[in-house]
Amino acid sequence: MYIVSIDVGTTNTKVCLYELPEFRLREIEKFATSQTFENGQTDVDAEQIWSEVLQALKNLSNKVENPQQIKQITVSSFAQTVVLQDSQGKVITPTIAWFDPRTKKEAEEVKDTFGEEKLYHRTGINAHSNQSLTKLLWLKHHKQLAFQRMDKWTCMSGFIASRLTGICATDWSLASRTLLFDINEKVWADDLIETFGLDKETFPELVESGAQIASIKDSISQETGLSKDVSISISGHDHMAGSISTGLQKKTEILNSTGTTEGLLLLGEEPHLSDAFRNFAISNGSYVIDLEYTLYGSMPTAGQSFTWIANALNxxxxxxxxxxxxxxxxxxxxxxxxxxxxxxxxxxxxxSGPPIRSSTSKVMIYGATDQTTDHDILFSMIAGLCFELKQLKDVYETHAESNIPRMKVIGPAVKNPLWLQLKADILQSDILAYEIEEAVAKGGAMLSASKQGLVDTLPKQETKTYTPNKDREKALEDFYKQFYLPLYHLKNQFEGKG
Structure with a gap:
C-alpha cells in the first residue's frame, strides 16, 4: 500500500511515493519550482508546476506494479502565495511569489486601515508584504481586469488539490498566513473581508489538515492510471507538515526547519497574542494537528546563503x-x-527576520583583513546564521515562558555537521538532526495516512545528536554579546530601524 506526498517548495517541488506502514521512500520525482523574474519581481508559474506534478503522478503510477495500491495523495507547500482561477478553473496571472516585496504599500494600507494591534489579536500575524491579503490587494489595485475575472483563489497546495479534486480548499495552517483568518475561531474573518472589499464567495473552503477533501477526479484517474478512489488531502504549510516526521513535543522542543529559508517552530495549546510577540513579528498559526497552535519565526535566508557565498567566493x-x-x-x-x-x-x-523584521535590511561584515581566507568568511557566515537563530530562540524562551533544551533539525542543514555543531554551541541546546530524505513530504504523508486511518502508529526516525561544548559555548556567547549584538543594533539604527 502506498501514499503520494507532494511538497511544493520555494526552490524545488518533490512528488514522493511512500510504502506503508514503514513510510519507506520508494520513488521521487523532483523538479525546479517554475518561477519568472522581471524587474526585481518574482512570479510563480502555477500552470507549469501543475503540469509537472501531473507528469510526475503518471510516472509514479507506471513505476508501481499495481497502481490500485496507491491510496492517497496529499499536498504541502510554502505559504502566502495565492493562485487566482477563473470560472473555468484556469489560472489568472500573475501568481506573486510569497517573498516578493512589491506589496509593501498594501501591507502599510492593511496596517493603517485595520490597526496593527487589532489585526494581530485577530489573525495572530503582523501585516507584511509576504502575507496573502497584500497580494490580493495588489492584484485588485494593479490588475483590475484580471482580478474581476477571479472566480476562486487558494494557496499553492490548495491549487494542486483543486486540480486533483475540482474543489477549492485550503487548510487551517495555510489560512493562518493569509491575514484573513480568525486565529481564535478558526474561520475566515468576515470584517476583514468586508473592510478590504473582497468577495467571500471567492474564498477557498477551510478543511482539516490531512483529512480527505474528496476522491480524485475521474479525468485525472484516467490520465494517470490511478484508482478513482484515491483520497486527496492538504497536509498544510510545509514547515508544519515536516514537523510531524520528528514527533515534535509541545513547549520543551523546537523545530528548526531549514531550506531556502530557516524557521523556528514552537507548539502550544493556545495562540500567543501578546504585544511582545507582535513587536517581534512572531507569527501565530493553527497547527496541522487539531487544537494545537504554533509560534513561528523565519529567517529570509538560510540555504540560499550558501549559494550566494559560493558565487561571492568564485x-x-x-x-x-x-x-x-x-x-x-x-x-x-x-x-x-x-x-x-x-x-x-x-x-x-x-x-531580516525577527526580532527586527525588515525586507530592506542589508548584509554586514566586520572584522575582515588582508589575511582573511575563504574558510574564515564561510565560517563567519554560518556562525551568523546561528546567531540570528539565537536571537529568535531567546525571544521564545523569554516571552512564551518555555525552557527549550532540545532543537530538532530537518532539511539540508542535517547534511552539514559544522552548521549543526555551531547550532549546538551557539544556541546552547542539544541538536537532534533528523536525516530524513524529504522531511516535509514524509511528514505530510505521515499526517494524512494517520488522519485517514491507513496506519495505526507512526515509525520513529533515526537521529544524530550534537551537544554543546562548554568551552566553545562560553567563547561564542562572549563574542555574541561583545561584538555581534552591538553591531546588529548599530546597523539597525543606521538603517532607521533601531
Whole structure:
C-alpha cells in the first residue's frame, strides 16, 4: 500500500511515493519550482508546476506494479502565495511569489486601515508584504481586469488539490498566513473581508489538515492510471507538515526547519497574542494537528546563503561541503585560532527576520583583513546564521515562558555537521538532526495516512545528536554579546530601524 506526498517548495517541488506502514521512500520525482523574474519581481508559474506534478503522478503510477495500491495523495507547500482561477478553473496571472516585496504599500494600507494591534489579536500575524491579503490587494489595485475575472483563489497546495479534486480548499495552517483568518475561531474573518472589499464567495473552503477533501477526479484517474478512489488531502504549510516526521513535543522542543529559508517552530495549546510577540513579528498559526497552535519565526535566508557565498567566493556550490568539513576539523582542534580570525557576519541577504523584521535590511561584515581566507568568511557566515537563530530562540524562551533544551533539525542543514555543531554551541541546546530524505513530504504523508486511518502508529526516525561544548559555548556567547549584538543594533539604527 502506498501514499503520494507532494511538497511544493520555494526552490524545488518533490512528488514522493511512500510504502506503508514503514513510510519507506520508494520513488521521487523532483523538479525546479517554475518561477519568472522581471524587474526585481518574482512570479510563480502555477500552470507549469501543475503540469509537472501531473507528469510526475503518471510516472509514479507506471513505476508501481499495481497502481490500485496507491491510496492517497496529499499536498504541502510554502505559504502566502495565492493562485487566482477563473470560472473555468484556469489560472489568472500573475501568481506573486510569497517573498516578493512589491506589496509593501498594501501591507502599510492593511496596517493603517485595520490597526496593527487589532489585526494581530485577530489573525495572530503582523501585516507584511509576504502575507496573502497584500497580494490580493495588489492584484485588485494593479490588475483590475484580471482580478474581476477571479472566480476562486487558494494557496499553492490548495491549487494542486483543486486540480486533483475540482474543489477549492485550503487548510487551517495555510489560512493562518493569509491575514484573513480568525486565529481564535478558526474561520475566515468576515470584517476583514468586508473592510478590504473582497468577495467571500471567492474564498477557498477551510478543511482539516490531512483529512480527505474528496476522491480524485475521474479525468485525472484516467490520465494517470490511478484508482478513482484515491483520497486527496492538504497536509498544510510545509514547515508544519515536516514537523510531524520528528514527533515534535509541545513547549520543551523546537523545530528548526531549514531550506531556502530557516524557521523556528514552537507548539502550544493556545495562540500567543501578546504585544511582545507582535513587536517581534512572531507569527501565530493553527497547527496541522487539531487544537494545537504554533509560534513561528523565519529567517529570509538560510540555504540560499550558501549559494550566494559560493558565487561571492568564485567557488562551485559543490566545493562548500568539503570546505565545511575542513573548517569543522579546525574548529574542533584549534578553536582559539579560529575565534581570533572570526568576523561579525550579519546574513541579511533578503532582509531580516525577527526580532527586527525588515525586507530592506542589508548584509554586514566586520572584522575582515588582508589575511582573511575563504574558510574564515564561510565560517563567519554560518556562525551568523546561528546567531540570528539565537536571537529568535531567546525571544521564545523569554516571552512564551518555555525552557527549550532540545532543537530538532530537518532539511539540508542535517547534511552539514559544522552548521549543526555551531547550532549546538551557539544556541546552547542539544541538536537532534533528523536525516530524513524529504522531511516535509514524509511528514505530510505521515499526517494524512494517520488522519485517514491507513496506519495505526507512526515509525520513529533515526537521529544524530550534537551537544554543546562548554568551552566553545562560553567563547561564542562572549563574542555574541561583545561584538555581534552591538553591531546588529548599530546597523539597525543606521538603517532607521533601531
Amino acid at each position: 567557488r562551485s556550490l559543490e566545493d562548500i561541503p568539503g570546505m565545511c568539513q575542513e573548517i569543522l576539523e579546525e574548529y574542533e582542534n584549534d578553536f582559539a585560532a579560529m575565534m581570533d580570525r572570526m568576523q561579525v557576519f550579519i546574513p541579511h541577504l533578503r532582509g
